[in-house]
Amino acid sequence: MQRRSFIKKGTAASIMGLGMSVQALSLIKKPKSLNPYSFKLNYAPHLGMFKNHAGDDPINQLNFMADQGFRAFEDNNMKNRSIKTQEEIAKTIHDRGMKMGVFVAHTIYWKEPTLTTGKIDIREAFLKEIEESVEVAKRINAKWMTVVPGFVDLSLNMDFQTQNVIETLKQASAILEPHELTMVLEPLNFHNHPGLFLSRSPQAFQICKAVNSPSCKILFDIYHQQIQEGNLIPNIDSCWDEIAYFQIGDNPGRKEPTTGEINYNNIFKFIHSRGYKGLLGMEHGNSINGIKGELNVIEAYKISDNF
Template identity: 65%
Template sequence: MVYLNQDSPYTTDPHHSKHTKMKRRNFIQKAALSTGAITMGSGLSYASTPTHPKASNKFKLKYAPHLGMFEHHAGKDPIDQLNFMADQGFTAFEDNKMRTRDVTLQEKMAQTMQKRGIEMGVFVAVFLKEGHVASGDLEKRKAFLAHCKESVEVAKRVNAKWMTVVPGNLAPKIKKGYQQAHVVETLKQASAIFEPHGLTMVLEPLNFFNHPGAFLTDSPQAYDICKAVDSPSCKILFDIYHQQIQEGNLLPNMEACWDEIAYIQMGDNPGRNEPTTGEINYWNILKFIHEKNYNGILGMEHGNSRPGKEGEQAVIDAYKSVDSFAR
């Protein structure tokens, strides 16, 4: 996943692959085999007898915690935290920082997830501290594409299928239409990198309040870009927290761009903490998602509203509550 915001930089090769359509034909087959292929590609074998039982799914949907969310219960060791998540019934996990973690730790985390029946969600492929691709700068595009290629190897190692992408900040001296064209061309070239591996970058619109100046801000814009890129490797990450602030009207907007949504993240507003702590009616939203037969991951990209073990238990209890889909 590539994270292109005011804190991230990306770039690409100046020529879009002429073989994209041929690669696209093989995408569905490869995506279906992606978990197995990625595991084999890592050169690791995870067939050893598990020391813990498989996660017993206690939820209707695949909610994905992140490291640090339960460290008062599990301690700071990532492996212990993964095992705690599985013990609570979570069957998915996401880690924005996975790309920058030590390879040995990546392999241990992948092995633990494999043993415990935890599916890997998004990681941020690139987090640029400056620069953007909306400007059309070819050097930035090349750098962006280089990070995409590196992220393929991380995805293979940890059995990931999705990578977060945010196309940086606005280029204020360039007309918006040109900026959009530059972003679309960059993402077409990035898609040509990911398609042969059955991987998907998910574009995350960011809200104006937390991310002033971001190029990608709302779901209609993300939908337009995905249609223009026209690749199974370029889809939408619909972050409910961001879009509540940015555009509201959550259910109609999710409905309108549903065919391009590949990943969902959660967080209540205000505060960006667990569901039930703010204004968002997560019972109705999750009911909508469930009735759409969504089988993907819902990333728990938020903080804990209260400190310590009590706050961590409150997060678990909140997900048990909203997972009932009714008050």
């Protein structure tokens, strides 16, 4: 008997001995060879964006993101997840060479004044939540956390409100600076969030300059600012020194790039030309449901990143 024939028969016999037919063996899924796309910028999907591919398990979702070439992710709800889940996520993103994006640092009140009021009890409650967020950030190796100052106080002049916000953010910065963490202030548009104090990028720029801390910067949400003020590239350029983070969404609809009026290819090209090394959170929905819609999101970013 030739040696090759003997080996082939021996292998088949071993398989049958394990109770497996050759046909059954052929049905075992082989690991796919990964060929992740090399994005020029650090786009960060959010949990749930690819659940039709990866299921509900956040670890599987993170692995799917990494397999597609995404080097970061964000999760607004991270602070509310269990410590066990946070630790599992931290290990996964470390193992996959990913970065953690923003999470929401505090309770956001959408219909009532908070930091604008200057009330001591409200300020102390906010600062306590910032202290709690430091522990979350350290656990998941995050560098940024989102802050929204709250609703306009109709009983106070806007200048007084601005000063109240600045003073509170100075105290929050004192908590964050020793840990080299940054809260990012997010201006929100008047259409989706009418009545909020912080709505414009120049306003956020002015506040950050007044706070004068590396721990207080701008989250420039391109979707919100397209609705609020337009003039996107010039405003990004003017605010550049105070921008620490971007978020993405096309308008109308707040879906992936290429679905609306924003020329994301030009915007990404400009951001890249400025040497930006930070993250761009994909804080939007999918324009198409299901697996097809998730593939469409990935393709939209490849198109918009092609400059």
